[in-house]
Amino acid sequence: MNEVEDAQLLERSRRGEESAFSELYRRHQAGIYRYAVHMCGAGAGDDVVQETFLAVLRQRGRTDAPRQTVAGYLFGIARHVVLQRLGSKYEPVTDSGDDHVSEVASGALTALDNLTRAETIAAVRAAVQSLPPVYREAVVLCDLQEMEYAAAAGVLQCPIGTVRSRLSRARALLVTKLSAAQSTAVARRR
């Protein structure tokens, strides 16, 4: 996605140009929708997308460029909406240096060969959904949305090292949960 074009679309959208707004919306709504669904559940996707883009429309007087990418800027607004919805469910964690633990845990999952694609997707989805929100959003942004660490740090308003740490911890938790899911599937087939 062309960042220059995105910035122009944002500027024109703020001036009330319908065609520019439609294009900006089509480029980014799906990612924001999926982020919202992972964070707040399927029922929240439409609402979060609507509130995010309404916020853009209500900033019509603004002419300054976002400090980050347009995608990062939109995700930042969406995250604000999501955090309001989550309220106390979003508990900040102490990002201690547990990379060593994460690396050890990552080695525990050798393969998911015993699962079909559908089973794998269902198992991963359940595992992601069971993560604490603070770790879940790191996985959603970096692994599912394929956002760069720097961009994710901008959205999460934390240092890049914190993003790495949360992602590492999240992946360790996912490996643990998926290993258990694989064992259950194997036992069921015997």
Added chain:
Amino acid sequence: MKESEGRSPLDTALRAMAEDEAQLGASAGIEARLLAEIRSIAAARRRRIAIAVCAAAAVVLFALWIGSQGFPPARSSETRVAEVTTEFMPLVYSSVPSTNLQVVRLAVPRTALVSFGLTPPEPLERASADTVLADVLVGDDGLARAVRFVRPAADQEQMP
């Protein structure tokens, strides 16, 4: 499920999940609602501009109409270096409360000055012969609260 080359099983599984969700997106109605909001904001903006134009026109009419009250000319205590102003003279809506007053400078007919009991100075240039400057206090509701007249610095030497 077989893992892709060079990827960990977890990466492969996450990628499969992302691909499975690639088609997910907001309902079609959301875009329609947002576009309706754009049109609504544009319409409100046009209304505000129309109100502002009407308010400016009303100020001139008020200034002419209120002349019979005969406010005396006075030198402003907050005179700027380059100009002399009268005190602010209340208009019809001066008693309506407003939290956000703004000063709008207009060129009004010289007859408006006369109608307030003020003596118009001799104009320096033919172009400004028919008008004088006025600062109008306008509230955020578009209603004019008060008016004062401004004598530019260049005119001052010619005043009695």
